Amino acid sequence: MQGKNSFNEIAVRYIKGVGPQKADLFAKIGIENISDLLYYLPRRYEDRREIVELKDVQPGKIQGVMGEVLSKTVFTAKTGKRIFELVLAQGNKKLTAVWYNQPFMQKFFNAGQIVVLYGKVELYRRLQITHPDFEILEDKRLTNSLNMGRIVPVYSLTENLKQKYIRNIVNRAVSAYLKELKDCLPTQVRARRKLVDFRFAVENIHFPHSYDNLEKAYRRLVFEEFFILQAVMARRRKKLRKRGIKHEINTKALDDFEELFSFELTKAQKKCIEDIKKDMSGERSMYRLLQGDVGSGKTVVSMYALLVAVSNGYQAAMMAPTEILARQHYVTISKTFMPLGINVRLLVGGIDRKDKEKVKKELDSGDADIVIGTHALFQENISYNKLGLVIVDEQHKFGVHQRKKLSQKGEVPDMLVMTATPIPRSLVLSVFGDMDMSLLTEKPAQRADVTTYFVGEDRRALVYEFILDEIKKGRQVFIVCPRIKKTGSEDIKSTEEMFEELRRGVFRDVPLALMHGRMKSFEKERIMRDFRAGKYAVLVATTVIEVGVDIPNVTVMMVEHAERYGLAQLHQLRGRIGRGKHASYCILLGSAKTEVSCQRLSAIAESNDGFKIAEKDLDIRGPGEFFGTRQSGLPELRFGNIVKDFAIMEEAREEAFSLISEDPELKLYNNQGVKESIIKRFRGKWNAC
Numbered sequence: 001m002q003g004k005n006s007f008n009e010i011a012v013r014y015i016k017g018v019g020p021q022k023a024d025l026f027a028k029i030g031i032e033n034i035s036d037l038l039y040y041l042p043r044r045y046e047d048r049r050e051i052v053e054l055k056d057v058q059p060g061k062i063q064g065v066m067g068e069v070l071s072k073t074v075f076t077a078k079t080g081k082r083i084f085e086l087v088l089a090q091g092n093k094k095l096t097a098v099w100y101n102q103p104f105m106q107k108f109f110n111a112g113q114i115v116v117l118y119g120k121v122e123l124y125r126r127l128q129i130t131h132p133d134f135e136i137l138e139d140k141r142l143t144n145s146l147n148m149g150r151i152v153p154v155y156s157l158t159e160n161l162k163q164k165y166i167r168n169i170v171n172r173a174v175s176a177y178l179k180e181l182k183d184c185l186p187t188q189v190r191a192r193r194k195l196v197d198f199r200f201a202v203e204n205i206h207f208p209h210s211y212d213n214l215e216k217a218y219r220r221l222v223f224e225e226f227f228i229l230q231a232v233m234a235r236r237r238k239k240l241r242k243r244g245i246k247h248e249i250n251t252k253a254l255d256d257f258e259e260l261f262s263f264e265l266t267k268a269q270k271k272c273i274e275d276i277k278k279d280m281s282g283e284r285s286m287y288r289l290l291q292g293d294v295g296s297g298k299t300v301v302s303m304y305a306l307l308v309a310v311s312n313g314y315q316a317a318m319m320a321p322t323e324i325l326a327r328q329h330y331v332t333i334s335k336t337f338m339p340l341g342i343n344v345r346l347l348v349g350g351i352d353r354k355d356k357e358k359v360k361k362e363l364d365s366g367d368a369d370i371v372i373g374t375h376a377l378f379q380e381n382i383s384y385n386k387l388g389l390v391i392v393d394e395q396h397k398f399g400v401h402q403r404k405k406l407s408q409k410g411e412v413p414d415m416l417v418m419t420a421t422p423i424p425r426s427l428v429l430s431v432f433g434d435m436d437m438s439l440l441t442e443k444p445a446q447r448a449d450v451t452t453y454f455v456g457e458d459r460r461a462l463v464y465e466f467i468l469d470e471i472k473k474g475r476q477v478f479i480v481c482p483r484i485k486k487t488g489s490e491d492i493k494s495t496e497e498m499f500e501e502l503r504r505g506v507f508r509d510v511p512l513a514l515m516h517g518r519m520k521s522f523e524k525e526r527i528m529r530d531f532r533a534g535k536y537a538v539l540v541a542t543t544v545i546e547v548g549v550d551i552p553n554v555t556v557m558m559v560e561h562a563e564r565y566g567l568a569q570l571h572q573l574r575g576r577i578g579r580g581k582h583a584s585y586c587i588l589l590g591s592a593k594t595e596v597s598c599q600r601l602s603a604i605a606e607s608n609d610g611f612k613i614a615e616k617d618l619d620i621r622g623p624g625e626f627f628g629t630r631q632s633g634l635p636e637l638r639f640g641n642i643v644k645d646f647a648i649m650e651e652a653r654e655e656a657f658s659l660i661s662e663d664p665e666l667k668l669y670n671n672q673g674v675k676e677s678i679i680k681r682f683r684g685k686w687n688a689c
């Protein structure tokens, strides 16, 4: 945080009282040098400000008590335990402190010492305190104590490192090095946001003089951490939004866009289209995240962007995470655009080589206007004639890296990233903080309601009955299972087992299909097509149907072992139904064994609002789990918590973005501290961030 101050590199063992052995213990908890130590935040604090005299002791309470040592004894109890007893006295009051199995304690104490004990005082036949924290006041006064008579830090420790010891060492580091700490935040930012001085913050985070100071110190450290992160976001955003394509948007085709659809666009859709319009007609390239719950109509919005690019003579590529979804987009988009003379092409693994070659040629020559596909869009050696727009659907499945690769296929193509996993704003700002954002907050009106039930195994028979009823009415059903084949001894039904069981059992008179991720794509496609055509009433599948599948006649989704899915995923799955005019039902079958899984399943049963569910999920599972650890892009944080400290993050973001817009390369003298901190955070690579 403070640039190249030399003390950063000073190893902890150079602090008085830390030898090589202790240094090894410090290393275990990640502390190598002085700065590690200063940034080692207490896990919590104990309020030991009030130290009472013996006459004021209240039995039953945890408290600090001061008194004079009257006597000490070690004796062996009937059980063979060695017991050390220390008696404090004051006037005619006495208190006995007891330590079991620690006879060596006696060597610390002598009659006449003034000591402070901290712990729970109990009243048996006498006043007693067991295994208290203690401090012997050498000068008989409390003022210099690190352990008593103040708000005391409690650190996470490892074996053989004691609280008292680390407090002492931290205190030495603070007194010796505090004055060398440089404040990296620009003065105006500090003044505007009423942030305390950095040295004050470090001192008070360890040894706060009051809770008010502690809060100020914490806010200051967290602010700085977020500020640095957001400054990086701001820089990235600036870099990504280079001078780009300036599109003409007052064309007939675009004016008539709405008429392409049989429905009226929602207000939210119109607003998002406005955002895109501004981006694409502006000087700089678009880099926008379009967030909308399943079924909120993102595809329509993305089609507007496609039309802008194509009517300005550019090509556009749309990338979906699965073949099924790519095909579905292809069907929707080509149906609408082909009649306008726009050449829409599909490029996925499952099409045959000849067709693939043809599409590639058309992309190279410029005959193809729009291409929709999967990873194939950039994995193979494809060249575009004039790529101006890249749309990525269901973004959370793609890494940042892949996004970059695709955008490199054009000069400075516009980017629109769509996600149906509602991401709470706190996460958006910390992970996608470099993008602009549009939100589809409302759903098209005529969508059917989905009612969700969370039921236990005992209701299975009833669920089947209900499903058979729906089938009789002509509706269709998804049954989702977690796995393809049984693995290990876990009591999980595989998709195949489930399929067999149902086919021979309750659904023996019903046309049933099976689909899973390991099938060849042409097989999956055939099954999907037949299912859509009504050839099957029930589709037993893995989560391959998770994204994008749009079959209005499906009114029931039953999820086996629902407790095994994340909330976001369940919500995604549920989004596959309720796509028509019939009332729809999502039935989560599962056994919620833990409190947490019970909370989660109830959360999803109670709400249809993806954003609310996402917030809840984030709350219950924390940011790391929320995204799944791989490729999450979550920043490592030392101090701040993106959920709890969201308000601070927003302030820090505002300041960081305005700083970067005024001084993008951080050349001003005043901003050198920020620059150094960024460099430090990125291990010396200014241009990498």
Ligand code: ADP
Pocket (backbone or CB within 6 Å): 263, 264, 265, 266, 269, 292, 293, 294, 295, 296, 297, 298, 299, 300, 420, 444, 445, 446, 550
């Ligand atoms: P998403 O991709 O956000 O899950 P889609 O774009 O696939 O949602 O839209 C879901 C369904 O709603 C599609 O069948 C689409 O045609 C329909 N739809 C989209 N916008 C509207 C609207 N404004 N009014 C009515 N139906 C709409």
Ligand code: MG
Pocket (backbone or CB within 6 Å): 298, 299, 393, 420, 548
């Ligand atoms: Mg979609």
